[in-house]
Amino acid sequence: MPTAIKSVKQSFVSSPELLEMMETFKRMVNDCIRIGLRNDASTMKRLSKLSYSQLARYNIVSYYKLHAISKAAGILANRKQSIKRGYQTKTPYLKKGILVSCYGFKIADQILRVPIGNRQYFDIPLNRYANKILFDSVVRVRSFTLTASSTVSICYSKEVGEVECDTISGADRNLANLTVGNERGGVQYNLSQSVDIVENTRSIVRSFKRNDVRIRKKIAGKYGQRRQNRINQLLHHVSKQVVAKAKQEKTAIAFEKLTCIRRLYEKGNHHGRNYRSRLNGWSFAEIKRQIEYKAQWEGVPVIQLSVTQTRGTSKVCPQCGKRIQEAHYKDVIHERQLWCSKCLKWMDRDVVAAMNIARKGGEVFHRSKGDASEAMKGNPTTPVILRVDASKLARGLSLKLTEPALAK
Numbered sequence: 001m002p003t004a005i006k007s008v009k010q011s012f013v014s015s016p017e018l019l020e021m022m023e024t025f026k027r028m029v030n031d032c033i034r035i036g037l038r039n040d041a042s043t044m045k046r047l048s049k050l051s052y053s054q055l056a057r058y059n060i061v062s063y064y065k066l067h068a069i070s071k072a073a074g075i076l077a078n079r080k081q082s083i084k085r086g087y088q089t090k091t092p093y094l095k096k097g098i099l100v101s102c103y104g105f106k107i108a109d110q111i112l113r114v115p116i117g118n119r120q121y122f123d124i125p126l127n128r129y130a131n132k133i134l135f136d137s138v139v140r141v142r143s144f145t146l147t148a149s150s151t152v153s154i155c156y157s158k159e160v161g162e163v164e165c166d167t168i169s170g171a172d173r174n175l176a177n178l179t180v181g182n183e184r185g186g187v188q189y190n191l192s193q194s195v196d197i198v199e200n201t202r203s204i205v206r207s208f209k210r211n212d213v214r215i216r217k218k219i220a221g222k223y224g225q226r227r228q229n230r231i232n233q234l235l236h237h238v239s240k241q242v243v244a245k246a247k248q249e250k251t252a253i254a255f256e257k258l259t260c261i262r263r264l265y266e267k268g269n270h271h272g273r274n275y276r277s278r279l280n281g282w283s284f285a286e287i288k289r290q291i292e293y294k295a296q297w298e299g300v301p302v303i304q305l306s307v308t309q310t311r312g313t314s315k316v317c318p319q320c321g322k323r324i325q326e327a328h329y330k331d332v333i334h335e336r337q338l339w340c341s342k343c344l345k346w347m348d349r350d351v352v353a354a355m356n357i358a359r360k361g362g363e364v365f366h367r368s369k370g371d372a373s374e375a376m377k378g379n380p381t382t383p384v385i386l387r388v389d390a391s392k393l394a395r396g397l398s399l400k401l402t403e404p405a406l407a408k
């Protein structure tokens with residue numbers, strides 16, 4: 001059975017000794033990074049051979065040394081990947097102290113006991129939420145991470161059986177909504193609030209007029225963090241709902257690959273400032289990340305389609321396969337709609353994309369399972385797509401607040 005991993009975070013009260021250990025851990029990681037860069041080594045195996053003896057001078061429990069090497073290997077591997085993709089990279093280093101281990105710790109009596117050497121422990125009381133999660137009998141606690149900013153994150157896992165799915169839903173990610181569905185129907189989650197949050201933050205940051213780079217950076221950082229937290233919160237409600245629905249209806253979820261979005265909207269591509277800021281505030285990767293890990297936890301299969309597999313998902317009619325036309329830009333009634341001249345009707349472009357992704361996902365899914373005959377064909381009926389406002393989900397209202405979107 002495949003293993004799914006999650007983590008739970010909480011704050012704790014640190015001690016000078018613990019902070020010192022985090023600092024040591026950071027120094028060890030940075031030493032390993034230097035060694036790795038000098039020898040062009042980024043695998044755990046080579047890096048441990050090269051650097052373990054160098055870490056002898058640090059007075060810390062030896063499994064923290066192993067984790068420092070592993071952390072450095074991770075950082076170096078990421079850097080290697082970025083270079084491979086053609087991104088510019090700076091020399092990496094760990095900026096803040098952390099402490100990671102999957103050995104030596106204990107959880108007993110609602111306390112996480114972090115080993116600090118000489119058979120001594122630093123005790124961190126766990127809060128009610130963490131306890132509730134970690135004391136589930138199917139869950140196995142794997143590791144902990146402490147940070148200098150006094151948060152502890154505990155990683156846990158469980159074995160999940162995959163949900164047997166007979167349908168596939170396509171997930172179409174847009175700036176202001178997420179549409180998940182197939183020809184039987186689906187849901188469109190309104191995310192326009194996330195666009196507002198981005199806009200709002202931007203105007204707040206802009207209203208600070210002090211012409212001092214350091215202050216500006218600080219303000220932008222603070223509001224940027226707040227913005228991210230608010231948006232992620234909104235997306236959590238949506239992703240939870242999407243996965244719950246998929247599990248209940250036994251539907252796998254297919255994603256198209258969105259590549260180079262950030263690069264598409266960088267400076268100098270002849271887009272306006274406002275447009276650029278709006279699109280660069282788009283959390284297209286975050287919503288997918290959330291759905292993926294939640295789906296994995298629930299055993300719902302997620303299908304990742306490649307760029308070639310989803311080419312033209314927004315250009316062909318999902319029902320007859322004919323190329324469809326966009327509405328004229330002056331045609332406000334049919335904004336964001338597409339016209340099929342064979343089926344003689346207007347369709348919502350997000351619904352079209354979701355249906356096409358679902359169909360492609362179905363082909364890929366059934367091919368991987370070995371039955372090509374199941375490849376779905378177009379259905380003559382128009383699906384009913386329910387509309388849900390994500391900000392209302394956040395206020396605890398569920399899918400009841402719906403209205404058919406394609407009644408026309």
Ligand SMILES: [Zn+2]
Nearest residue numbers: 317320340343
């Ligand atoms: Zn058609």
